Each structure stands twice: as structure tokens, then as C-alpha cells.
Amino acid sequence: NHGYIETIIGPMYSGKSEELIRRLKRAKIAKQNIVVFKPQIDDRYSKENVVSHSGDSIEAIPISNSNQIYDYIDEKTQVVGIDEVQFFDDNIVDVAIDLADQGIRVITAGLDMDFKGEPFGPTPRLLAVSEFVDKIQAICSVCGQPATRSQRLINSKPARYNDPIILVGAVESYEARCRKCHVVYHEDK
Ligand code: ADP
Ligand code: ZN
CATH class of the missing domain: 3.40.50.300 (P-loop containing nucleotide triphosphate hydrolases)
Structure with a gap:
């Protein structure tokens, strides 16, 4: 069993x-x-x-x-x-x-x-x-389509790829987003 x-x-x-x-x-x-x-x-x-x-x-x-x-x-x-x-x-x-x-x-x-x-x-x-x-899936907070990703926001702006997990003094939050609306900025782009 x-x-x-x-x-x-x-x-x-x-x-x-x-x-x-x-x-x-x-x-x-x-x-x-x-x-x-x-x-x-x-x-x-x-x-x-x-x-x-x-x-x-x-x-x-x-x-x-x-x-x-x-x-x-x-x-x-x-x-x-x-x-x-x-x-x-x-x-x-x-x-x-x-x-x-x-x-x-x-x-x-x-x-x-x-x-x-x-x-x-x-x-x-x-x-x-x-x-x-x-x-x-969740609901994308930008477009309302099914969301598969978690958008990290720091002071309401999309987080950068290399941002530390804990940013002292910053307000951090998360949103559900679809593939199209999910943003991750790379330092070299
Ligand atoms: P998870 O464990 O996946 O983070 P929860 O079970 O804690 O999710 O919460 C799901 C609930 O969150 C939904 O039933 C709904 O009431 C609420 N909710 C808030 N924002 C959203 C969103 N963007 N998409 C879907 N549900 C949301
Ligand atoms: Zn979307």
C-alpha cells in the first residue's frame, strides 16, 4: 500500500x-x-x-x-x-x-x-x-490574461535581474503577470 x-x-x-x-x-x-x-x-x-x-x-x-x-x-x-x-x-x-x-x-x-x-x-x-x-494560473495584473509569472517590484518598478533579494530601504512587492507583461531588466540590456 x-x-x-x-x-x-x-x-x-x-x-x-x-x-x-x-x-x-x-x-x-x-x-x-x-x-x-x-x-x-x-x-x-x-x-x-x-x-x-x-x-x-x-x-x-x-x-x-x-x-x-x-x-x-x-x-x-x-x-x-x-x-x-x-x-x-x-x-x-x-x-x-x-x-x-x-x-x-x-x-x-x-x-x-x-x-x-x-x-x-x-x-x-x-x-x-x-x-x-x-x-x-493567476490573473495578470496588467492585461487580465492568465498569469504564470511573479513580477517583483521595487519601489513600484520592475526589479533588475541582479538586484539583491533584500534591498535596504526599498519597498518591495509582487504581482502576478503573464509571459508578455512580465519584465526582468538585465544590467547589460
Ligand atoms: P498563492 O498561494 O498561489 O499565492 P493564494 O491561495 O494565497 O495564492 O491566493 C489566491 C487568491 O488571491 C485568489 O483566490 C484571489 O482571491 C486572490 N488574488 C489576488 N490577486 C490575484 C490575481 N492577480 N490573480 C488571481 N487571484 C488573485
Ligand atoms: Zn499580461
Whole structure:
């Protein structure tokens, strides 16, 4: 009796957390034993919940290392949820594989691309080993078409390729954008 890995990917605001929460709540209704994790660095809204931009939430355990998952699961665990999976190290993929081999349904959600449009952290490998992948879209904040990318803005202007991840004194924000409206300035162009 093996489990499997389900992965939900897309840009910011595409509804990844919403979809993760929906699946986990349905598992709960089915009286399944579930545990939810999120990386400690993401304290956007709440330290102990996965919260979507639309306000849904579910209890989650913040962890700083993927091996900590083993401290919270036992023989009774049937479903494991992991949000913001792109922020974990590559070992999160090995943990997901191991849990699925043990019979657990693993549901992960995260960004497939960073603000530069490049594959994000462990996500590419996770996609490769998942039984099920759902790539979902947001709405482009410029043109209203389906958005597949996350636009990084610094003081309301498109970020440059080599901008540091933390810019002291700058106001940073993100928007969902389509391929056409997504902008990344390279220093030499
Ligand atoms: P993700 O986890 O992918 O960042 P969330 O599940 O947190 O997404 O949020 C999805 C919700 O965000 C949508 O249901 C909608 O209410 C809201 N939202 C805000 N901006 C947008 C946008 N540009 N496109 C789609 N949904 C958006
Ligand atoms: Zn667009």
C-alpha cells in the first residue's frame, strides 16, 4: 500500500495555498490523519497557519529543516501537506519520496519559477517525481490574461535581474503577470 505525491504549482496569487487547504480540509472531513508544514521563514500572515490571500487557513507547523517533518509523523499519519515548498532545501524531495513510499499521501504547493522566471529551488525535481501535478494560473495584473509569472517590484518598478533579494530601504512587492507583461531588466540590456 503505497502513497503518492501531489504537487500544486504556479505564480504568486494563483491559488496554490487555497487549493492545498481545500484538499487538506476534504481529507479532514474524510477523518484522515493529517499534518501540515510550512517553512519557518514565511511568516507573512501567521506563524502557525497556512493562510491564503483569500483568507482561508489551516493549522500548520513551521519548520526550518525538512528532516524535522519526521518528528511530527507516526504510523497513524495518512496525509502530509507542505506549503511554500520552494523555500526548502533539496532534501525536501527525498523526504516526500520517503513518505510516499511509506504509504502517505503527500500534497505540496509552491512556486515553480522565481521572479526572474527561472526554476525555483527543489521544485523542478519535485515535479519530476510527483504522481500528480497541477499547474494553476493567476490573473495578470496588467492585461487580465492568465498569469504564470511573479513580477517583483521595487519601489513600484520592475526589479533588475541582479538586484539583491533584500534591498535596504526599498519597498518591495509582487504581482502576478503573464509571459508578455512580465519584465526582468538585465544590467547589460
Ligand atoms: P498563492 O498561494 O498561489 O499565492 P493564494 O491561495 O494565497 O495564492 O491566493 C489566491 C487568491 O488571491 C485568489 O483566490 C484571489 O482571491 C486572490 N488574488 C489576488 N490577486 C490575484 C490575481 N492577480 N490573480 C488571481 N487571484 C488573485
Ligand atoms: Zn499580461
